[in-house]
Amino acid sequence: MEQRNWKIIKFLVVALIAFLVLFWVRKTIRNEFSRLFRENSLNLAYSVSAIEPELLTERFPEILYYISYFDGIELQNRPILDVVKSLPDYEYGIENVLYEEFYISQKTVKIDEKQYFVIFSPITKDYEVMGIMIQLHAAENVLKLFRTVDIIFLIVFLIFIAVFSISTFSIDPVTAYATIITFAIVLTFILYPLYEAVRMTFMRTGTFTTKVxxxxxxxxxxxxxxxxxxxxxxxxxxxxxxxxxxxxxxxxxxxxxxxxxxxxxxxxxxxxxxxxxxxxLILLFGSNGLITKQILNLNxxxxxxxxxxxxxxxxxxxxxxxxxxxxxxxxxxxxxxxxxxxxxxxxxxxxxxxxxxxxxxxxxxxxxxxxxxxxxxxxxxxxxxxxxxxxxxxxxxxxxxxxxxxxxxxxxxxxxxxxxxxxxxxxxxxxxxxxxxxxxxxxxxxxxxxxxxxxxxxxxxxxxVAFLIGLYSTIFMGCFVKNWGIDYTFTLSNIVEALQRGRKALVDTTFLAAVAMPIAGIFSMIIAFLIVRKKFPGKKLLQGLVLLPFSIPGTLLGISYVIAFNKPPIMLVGTAAIIIINFIIRELPVGVEGGVAALKQIDPSIEEAAQNLGAPPQTVFSTIVLPLIRPAFISSMSYTFVRAMTAVSAVVFLISPRWYHVSMQIYNFSENLKFGLASVLSALLIIIVLSVFGILRVVVKRSEYLQKTII
Amino acid sequence: MKQVSLKIVNITKIFKDFKNNEIRAVDNISFEIIPGEFVTLLGPSGCGKTTTLRMIAGFEKPTEGKIFINDINVVEIPPWKRDIAMVFQSYGLFPHMSVGENIAYGLKMRKIQKEESQKKVKEILRIVGLEGFEDRPPSSLSGGQQQRIALARALVIEPSVLLFDEPLSNLDALLREQMRIEIKRIQKEVGITAIYVTHDRTEALTLSDKIVLMKDGKIEQIGNPEDVYEKPVNKFVGEFMGKIFFFPIQVLDILEKETLVRLKDRVYKIPSLPTDKADNYVLGCRTEALKISSDGPIEGKIKTIVYLGESSEYYIDTEYGEIMIRVLSPFDKNLSEGKSVKIDLVPEIAKIIPD
Structure with a gap:
């Protein structure tokens, strides 16, 4: 018991120190940025004060100002004086101006829900102060930056607390880390984007609205x-x-x-x-289709x-x-x-x-x-x-x-x-x-x-079945036809052209799918392992969250990813990562369910025996669990690969010129009536997918004898 | 072989069922094991014996209490760092590895060189009597052989403590007897401290140096096999360890080393003292403490005689219920079914138990 008390005291002390250190670093960073921004603002203020007031609104529409000449004339584009007067260093600012000095207030003011820097600047003519100009420069950027800094520090602090508390209190830190990381991933890439999507439908420029x-x-x-x-x-x-x-x-x-x-x-x-x-179907029954037009000549x-x-x-x-x-x-x-x-x-x-x-x-x-x-x-x-x-x-x-x-x-x-x-x-x-x-x-x-x-x-x-065969053979036929609907002469040029123009998309897609494949396989097996074998708070919640992508339409997932990951703290739009993550998350439920079903077939005492012989959880997972649930592991991988290769609904929002998807290439070809090229890419995809399945079938078959020996 | 002592101090384990009710699987138990001792946790199913074993192994964390191995509290140490090996009821062999790989697994975890590890595997296979089985897959072995491999795999890492979780319950009766002798032999040969969980009293009696008898998460009695069998502290222990009959008695006087009791009109001098204070006592008699005798105080009528060759079992209806007495051959031919008989008891091996 004393041991435990010591641990708690040690934990609290270190957590406090960490908090103070982080707080100090955050403060320093904020001060530094704030100084920089103020300096910038001041520099801007120099040039602003040199401009004729009539041109101000035109040149700097976003700056609010108040000008008071000593001869009694007042100019302003917004009533701001009352707000500025409430500043504690208002008097000091005025004083500065009288000495021909620029002064930027240490505080910001709020007008119409927006924060502004306040700069007191003298209006001079022939080295003589003619009046006072109070400029308000938008401080939204610096505040946004501060918010990001705060979020980052909060995340750093939480990660530190999580890691430190696990290493202090948990007797099985690896499992605890795995659980926390899993939770973090699932929350970040399933719940957070959905939350952001919902939020966006209710928010416009920072205020709640049901207009959408x-x-x-x-x-x-x-x-x-x-x-x-x-x-x-x-x-x-x-x-x-x-x-x-x-x-x-x-x-x-x-x-x-x-x-x-x-x-x-x-x-x-x-x-x-x-x-x-x-x-x-378009090739056969489209407006220029083989059957509708060429054979039956229908309208x-x-x-x-x-x-x-x-x-x-x-x-x-x-x-x-x-x-x-x-x-x-x-x-x-x-x-x-x-x-x-x-x-x-x-x-x-x-x-x-x-x-x-x-x-x-x-x-x-x-x-x-x-x-x-x-x-x-x-x-x-x-x-x-x-x-x-x-x-x-x-x-x-x-x-x-x-x-x-x-x-x-x-x-x-x-x-x-x-x-x-x-x-x-x-x-x-x-x-x-x-x-x-x-x-x-x-x-x-x-x-x-x-x-x-x-x-x-x-x-x-x-x-x-014959109709189905007909549809598939149409695609293969389409590969070799010069110009479907008009000119049905045999050609190989489609293949050459499709490979040239579609190469990047094909390579990109295969690369993305190939990267997603092993990650999805291992990740879903780890989640299955945690769910079936480990005890931890929030297990039901994790199960529910992992299952969620089953029922989320790809369109929603794609849109919510665009909304959530196009801004700090996580900027991913346009990268390969967002597409890969999307592939993994979408197929996660299938993999996890397969893994859970496979694990439930395995006597837990096999894993306990391994632990007992000195294997920590990560070793138990890699040397015992993974080999025993290999069929589920392999089918999760192959499923992810195939689904990634053939994805459309979510990925359509996430592709960029840098990372393109072959499905969209096919769509673009057929929209532009390049049916030959579209056919070639489709046929290629079918062949790739089928051969991957064929290979994996052989691999799984080889490990089938295993399943029979497991009780 | 390391000689390790083990101390369980006030261990409690509370589980929650699906309705969130608390269930005390193990309720504040303590016991000690001296180095090299073979201890059996015995009791009916649901008594908490397996939970206790799993807490020692580290698969369950005690809600309260401490477990000391060589005076170090291991409650906060995970199973893979405890240096304890367990033999599982369902063997828990790794189906994707050969027998040799199975046994070498623990050695690999301890980073032992391949050559030495192979030597150890050979040696341990010799001890369990399965030489040359290294390359066989576990699924090709019989149940008894698989259990021996599981034992070898546990022994080869030379653990501090060896745990057995009902290791023989999946074997048939004949094999069970063989394996019992085998386990006893191997344990004595390597001199390891062992804890054995079972609900089979014969296994407990034949294997153990010490028996810990449990019921409803609590310890009923700790003692060597003879003590637990011959001197049960209460009716539950008496009944669990074998056939026993109880006769209500009146305690007349408790002397220094013996007790005077009265059963009906007869006064007996029992050469032991009551284990606990109670209002009422019974006299617990195993069948060997009962005999048919013409001047016995208990009257009865023979209901059935079962002839077993070297002996016969007499089932006799009495005012205390049906009593069984074993009589060695040759026996009195006059005693036939339906006859009235008188029964006496052997006070030297009868035991006074609180009712």
Whole structure:
């Protein structure tokens, strides 16, 4: 106990000393800056006082002044004398002037919520003082600087206190540091930008206002975008769930031909770059599309709601499919067999057994697709036409009109439905009461559809898959066509040109994705390790925060990063760092969830044994935990890489001429009707992504035997 | 081998359950272990024995109290700096490392040269009887072999104290018996101070130099196996350590070294004193302290006879409930089921216990 008291005394003494030292340094810095600024101001005052009063307002519009000639004439552009008179060194200033000296007050004055330096200056003519001029120079810059200095010192002090208290009191400092750093990162890069975005929608030049929200919530165009988003989300979610369920049902409940191939093809849209399906839809059904124009010569094109539904459904029904396969596989098909043995007709079995049992799964996949659909940015940007949705409207506000506040408000509006749908979906999947899991899965499939119906259904499945294949092959075809829509002659020049013009974007993107990949992998495994294995206050909060990016639309994340990191204390806009951080944060929930699931499979006594043998937590993590959860680690890395390579919605706000993203390059090419070039880049991206997946699959497979030996 | 003493002083551990209620898993316990001693923490599940062990290892921090290893308080020292090795119930072998790498892990943490480490691994594998297993993956071994590897891995770092957390509970009965003997042999061979947690009284009786019997986070009795078995301080200890029967008695007189008690109309001279003061006492008798005798004070009727070969078990209904008496062969053929008998007790090995 005495030992502990000593520690507390030591801690308090050192903390006090540190505080005093920092306070002294801060004061010195402030004084020095203040002296510098005053000197500058004084220098300015010399030249100001030499100018004729009539020219003052014109030359120095921001300077407030009051002039009093000894002959009684007074001039001023603002009533400032009363405020200045309240200065304690007012008399002293006047005295100085009478001796022909300039004097700058030690204090500043506040006029209209703004701080000013006060300079007393003599007005001389032929070496004789004719009058007094009081100049007010804006002191906002120095105050801003002071605020930054204060923030920096506060941060330094807090870091010092945290580090010092951990090293004094914690018996496991490494874990404590890791926890604190994790918290700091998560708060800085998830919560802080969101807070700044919300703040911006309520603040204008330092005062609280609801004007932005009033505009956003009343203007017809914005409301239309909102209802369009909801409409699109509803239609896409419904259609995707129906198709997803059909596919899942056919794969799990019937023996139709080409099952393996179908389930492979269905995975493709999940990993392909966002513009690829859109691009081929435009190539086929655009205003100059191969099918609409060249073959059918229609006046119809795909831009608008109908095109969006097609593009999104083709891209998102695989989400519903994967969810439904999981649900249907966990429903024991002997239940259906039993119902059939009891004399129920096939349709009745489906209606009374299969459908009710898969209802929660259906709702859950509907919500998942809905979230994805309304958060989608790439498809509406390219295919929307006159049909505006919220994510694109927010983007146009920011990049076209330069109205960050409205963009922020619109994307916050988007958060409402995505968050609701996301947490509702979580709630449903957490209540698994409906799913029957039997210990003895019967390998046999009871076909509850009649042969003729099965034939019809499989034809639908084949048609959809064929359409998908058609879309992908269109992209590859597009690579070799001279001028799509006009001149269909074969050429290789697209490839050469695309590689020349897109090289920088490709290299940039690959570099950024490659840097984000290992950091995201290790960081998410560390967080998973902390969450599953360590005890610390605020664990629930950390879990919630880490999960948050799941439900944040990319548009919102991008806009809030621009708002938060374009000013002190953290200036990142335009750097590679902001893009990399964005990649990492966006994919964090997936990695952490994978890591948590993997860790929960591992007997904690394995790690305890290692600790026991003398391994500190960081060694336990690198020599035991990481090798044991390698599959989760690798898939987190590959997921981050692929998502970074194919990112659009957030990164579009963060790119700069220095750091460009290939998705935007594809978009720019196709906007300029350079479809050949866009196709080449899309195809390249697909190839890169697929080969990364292929390589990692092999790596993961090799470590699969491991998982089986872990209890 | 280092010889280390261990002292537990007023240790308390309070857990919070999901409703934030406080649960006293360990409630103000103290005990001491002398160098080279083999101590067992024994008790029913939930008695706090594993929590105590985990506090000694450093995986749990005591809410209150001190733990001294060689007179140094280790409560503020993390597990990886404590120089204590533990053998886990589920072995805790590293599945991604070979047997050799598993055993060498602790040596690597201690920065021991590779050659020397390999020598030590060979030596320890010889001691646990698994020579030449270095390159095998742990998953290819049987449960007993895995447990030996876990033991070897703990022993090879020559820790101050060796801890066992129910190490045999995952093995089948036959293997358990073998491993029990093996553990005892190895512990004596290396002369290490050891603490062993179990709920199995046979393990405790056969392995320990000292037994610490716990219940509801508190210590009920500390003593060597004979003491705990033969001289239980209360009814719980008596019942936990084996079959025992209690007879209400009247204490007539407490002399210097013996006690006069009355059971029904019979006065016995018990050669020990009551352990605690109480209003009422019972006489605790193990089956070996009971015999069938024509002039015994307890009357009963034979209900069942179980013939075991070298002996037989007689289950007799009495006014104190069912009593079991073991009789060595050959036995009286007149005693058959349904017969009335009289039971007497052996005062030399009976124990006065507070009721």
């Amino acid at each position: 929200w009033k505009t956003v919530l009343t203007e017809r165009a914005y409301l239309k975008s909102f209802s369009n988003s909801i409409l699109l989300g509803t239609l896409t979610a419904t259609l995707s769930t129906v198709i997803g369920f059909l596919f899942a049902f056919m794969v799990t409940r019937t023996n139709f031909k080409g099952k393996k191939f179908v389930s492979f093809m269905v995975n493709l849209p999940l990993i392909s770059p966002p513009f690829s399906l859109t691009l081929s 119809w094109d795909i831009y608008g709601l109908d095109g969006l539904i097609i593009a999104q459904t083709m891209g998102m029904f695989p989400i519903a499919y994967l969810t439904m396969v999981g649900v249907l596989e966990s429903i024991d098909s002997t239940l259906e067999e039993a119902a059939m043995n009891l004399g129920a007709s096939r349709w009745k079995v489906f209606r009374t057994v299969t459908l009710p049992l898969s209802a929660p799964g259906l709702l859950s996949s509907w919500l998942l697709v809905f979230t994805n659909s309304i958060a989608d940015f790439a498809n509406p940007l390219m295919l929307g036409g006159k049909f505006n949705v919220l994510s694109v409207t927010a983007y146009l506000e920011v990049s076209g009109m330069n109205r960050l506040d409205r963009g922020a408000a619109l994307s916050l509006l988007l958060l409402l439905p995505t968050m609701t749908a996301f947490y509702l979906q979580r709630y449903i999947t957490s209540k698994k009461s409906y799913v029957t899991v039997s210990g003895k899965p019967s390998g046999r499939i009871v076909e509850i559809v009649s042969p003729s119906l099965k034939k019809t259904l499989s034809i639908i499945v084949y048609l959809i």
